[in-house]
Amino acid sequence: MKILNDLCQIAKKDLLEFSRDRIRLATFIIMPIFMMLLTGYIFPNQNSLKNIPIGIANQNSEYGNQLVEAISNLELTANTKAFLVKNYSDIDAIKEAVKKQEINGGVYIPNNFSELIKTNQQAEVTIIEDQANPQISAVTSQVLSQVVNGFSQAIATQKAKAILVNKIPAGNQNPNLAASIIQPILTKIEGLFPGDTTYFEFVAPGIIAMIVMTAVLTGLAASISREKEQGTLDGILVSPISRLAIILGKALSQSIRGLIQGAIVMLLAVFLFGVHINGSIILVVLLLLLGVFSFVGLGILVSAIASEQETATQLLFMFQFPMLFLSGAFFPIQQMPKFMQIISRLIPLRYEIDALRKVIVLGAGVSAVRTELLVLIIFGAATLAIAVPLFKKMITR
Amino acid sequence: MADIIKVKNLTKKFKSLVAVDSISFQVKKGEIFGFLGPNGAGKSTTIRMLTTLTRPTSGSAEVAGYDIVKQPDEVRSHIGLVAEKIILYDHLTPSENLQFFGRLNGLTVEEINKRADKWLKRLKMEEWKNLQVGTFSTGMKQRINIARALLTEPDILFLDEPTLGLDPQTTYMIKTFITELNKQGVTIILTTHDMYEAEALSDRVAIIDHGKIVALGTVEELKKKVKNKKSPTLEDVFLEKTGFEVRDKIGKMAAMHRGPHRITQNNRVR
Numbered sequence: 001m002k003i004l005n006d007l008c009q010i011a012k013k014d015l016l017e018f019s020r021d022r023i024r025l026a027t028f029i030i031m032p033i034f035m036m037l038l039t040g041y042i043f044p045n046q047n048s049l050k051n052i053p054i055g056i057a058n059q060n061s062e063y064g065n066q067l068v069e070a071i072s073n074l075e076l077t078a079n080t081k082a083f084l085v086k087n088y089s090d091i092d093a094i095k096e097a098v099k100k101q102e103i104n105g106g107v108y109i110p111n112n113f114s115e116l117i118k119t120n121q122q123a124e125v126t127i128i129e130d131q132a133n134p135q136i137s138a139v140t141s142q143v144l145s146q147v148v149n150g151f152s153q154a155i156a157t158q159k160a161k162a163i164l165v166n167k168i169p170a171g172n173q174n175p176n177l178a179a180s181i182i183q184p185i186l187t188k189i190e191g192l193f194p195g196d197t198t199y200f201e202f203v204a205p206g207i208i209a210m211i212v213m214t215a216v217l218t219g220l221a222a223s224i225s226r227e228k229e230q231g232t233l234d235g236i237l238v239s240p241i242s243r244l245a246i247i248l249g250k251a252l253s254q255s256i257r258g259l260i261q262g263a264i265v266m267l268l269a270v271f272l273f274g275v276h277i278n279g280s281i282i283l284v285v286l287l288l289l290l291g292v293f294s295f296v297g298l299g300i301l302v303s304a305i306a307s308e309q310e311t312a313t314q315l316l317f318m319f320q321f322p323m324l325f326l327s328g329a330f331f332p333i334q335q336m337p338k339f340m341q342i343i344s345r346l347i348p349l350r351y352e353i354d355a356l357r358k359v360i361v362l363g364a365g366v367s368a369v370r371t372e373l374l375v376l377i378i379f380g381a382a383t384l385a386i387a388v389p390l391f392k393k394m395i396t397r
Numbered sequence: 398m399a400d401i402i403k404v405k406n407l408t409k410k411f412k413s414l415v416a417v418d419s420i421s422f423q424v425k426k427g428e429i430f431g432f433l434g435p436n437g438a439g440k441s442t443t444i445r446m447l448t449t450l451t452r453p454t455s456g457s458a459e460v461a462g463y464d465i466v467k468q469p470d471e472v473r474s475h476i477g478l479v480a481e482k483i484i485l486y487d488h489l490t491p492s493e494n495l496q497f498f499g500r501l502n503g504l505t506v507e508e509i510n511k512r513a514d515k516w517l518k519r520l521k522m523e524e525w526k527n528l529q530v531g532t533f534s535t536g537m538k539q540r541i542n543i544a545r546a547l548l549t550e551p552d553i554l555f556l557d558e559p560t561l562g563l564d565p566q567t568t569y570m571i572k573t574f575i576t577e578l579n580k581q582g583v584t585i586i587l588t589t590h591d592m593y594e595a596e597a598l599s600d601r602v603a604i605i606d607h608g609k610i611v612a613l614g615t616v617e618e619l620k621k622k623v624k625n626k627k628s629p630t631l632e633d634v635f636l637e638k639t640g641f642e643v644r645d646k647i648g649k650m651a652a653m654h655r656g657p658h659r660i661t662q663n664n665r666v667r
């Protein structure tokens with residue numbers, strides 16, 4: 001029981017000390033909010049396509065005007081136009097405006113557009129991309145293509161109807177016949193839950209896991225190194241308490257901080273960005289706790305090796321930086337080269353993120369995240385088994 | 398009087414550097430023992446070993462009757478440490494600091510409050526007990542630091558340069574306090590670079606240099622051994638035993654890596 005009391009004393013002291021340090025406290029609260037706001041607002045998805053300035057050079061009238069109208073009136077979110085349309089005389093004028101970054105893309109409709117359609121020939125529309133903004137450009141081009149395709153299908157259906165009127169008696173006509181000829185197969189996309197998943201919903205579990213990891217890894221190592229440098233660790237070490245209580249007390253205070261930050265991020269994700277937690281909230285909390293457990297050992301290991309705060313920070317950066325990219329927090333692992341996919345299997349953060357994503361986005365239960373839970377437990381236990389004896393040895397060397 | 402500290406062939410090596418080289422000495426219960434030496438001589442390493450903060454490479458030591466390696470917790474229960482760096486948290490108040498360290502030492506909240514009031518009053522810090530330590534001067538911090546080390550009412554108090562960087566008033570106050578404390582039966586191990594302070598306070602003195610004890614005895618005994626001086630001081634003893642060459646721990650470590658640069662008495666590198 002003494003060990004429990006001692007570790008609680010250390011954790012309590014750490015948290016009290018931390019709560020008095022205004023700069024550290026401000027960073028602690030602002031950092032996750034800042035990160036969440038940045039990712040939430042910056043990464044585009046179709047729904048967030050709003051008021052993107054594009055140029056249109058329409059050299060045609062009839063069909064050309066109809067297409068321009070369809071593009072101009074497109075709304076992906078209620079009452080907000082997807083594009084702010086500016087008119088240009090020709091394709092070169094659009095390209096020039098993109099160069100000046102006045103617009104993020106454009107559409108060129110040539111003067112023979114309607115005539116080719118009417119004479120049953122293939123007409124052409126050119127979409128001009130802004131290669132300086134690959135992400136905006138990809139989404140913009142995709143949406144513009146969809147508008148053009150929709151418009152194209154509408155014309156095709158009209159034409160098919162006109163042909164069919166002469167071939168099949170009116171009484172026998174299926175009202176959807178023309179549409180079924182133009183598009184014989186309809187794709188029906190069905191998720192496990194209603195509504196589209198945004199990129200933000202993909203990223204949010206990654207950010208939550210990352211914030212918790214950073215708080216535990218960096219926080220723990222920095223806290224121990226700081227006490228070493230300031231000499232206060234000697235005051236603790238010269239007390240008749242178990243060395244394990246020191247490590248666990250420090251780990252407890254950092255874990256509490258990590259979980260508070262994780263909770264801030266989660267609340268923001270849910271209430272500000274509309275992320276739905278489709279699975280059990282208890283399982284999400286359990287996964288976060290397990291994430292903390294799996295990183296504590298690594299944090300202790302770094303604190304044992306590094307004698308100075310700066311060395312600890314640099315060592316951790318070496319661990320954390322590749323983890324951010326290889327864990328699948330921001331980029332899908334499936335799109336990475338094969339060898340990187342293999343490396344990513346060695347990273348515990350990957351399992352934490354995978355499991356959180358399954359539970360938050362897909363509403364998975366314990367049985368679906370069994371492997372991830374197991375990996376996190378094994379990794380945590382293994383690193384702790386190495387780190388704790390090493391830490392004990394290093395602090396009295 | 399019985400020996401409260403017994404050191405036998407105590408050695409500490411850091412890779413190829415022998416910081417403490419097979420030293421042996423005893424400290425009697427109730428005395429003020431001056432442990433002196435130039436920078437990098439091995440004083441702090443010895444203190445760290447005796448306070449269980451560093452594990453010796455070889456040799457043995459008993460503190461308050463307990464082995465420093467085999468019974469570290471028993472040793473810790475009988476000692477207080479005022480180290481080179483002040484062991485206090487700047488963002489906590491003196492009361493909170495004392496509560497924290499007191500609880501780690503197994504004291505109850507009531508016991509800590511009672512003892513904290515006693516020591517803070519004696520060190521004239523009572524009225525500051527609820528302000529954050531970070532706002533205090535070095536002298537104020539050192540007084541609370543001493544109160545912290547005394548919270549467990551230890552048999553032995555290790556003082557590693559307790560008056561370093563303090564103004565004459567605080568230095569005088571702390572010196573008087575050390576003497577009073579010693580009269581109450583607390584054994585004091587004092588390391589200092591102030592030879593006059595060491596001479597005024599110490600019953601016996603050990604001088605360590607290059608990791609070895611080069612002089613050990615009462616101040617008067619050591620003074621008698623000084624040659625070519627009519628009325629020698631402890632400083633004369635110290636300089637005769639350790640030489641006039643300026644030493645520096647950092648300089649020494651650097652010299653190990655960079656070659657034989659040595660700093661002469663005139664502060665010139667040669």
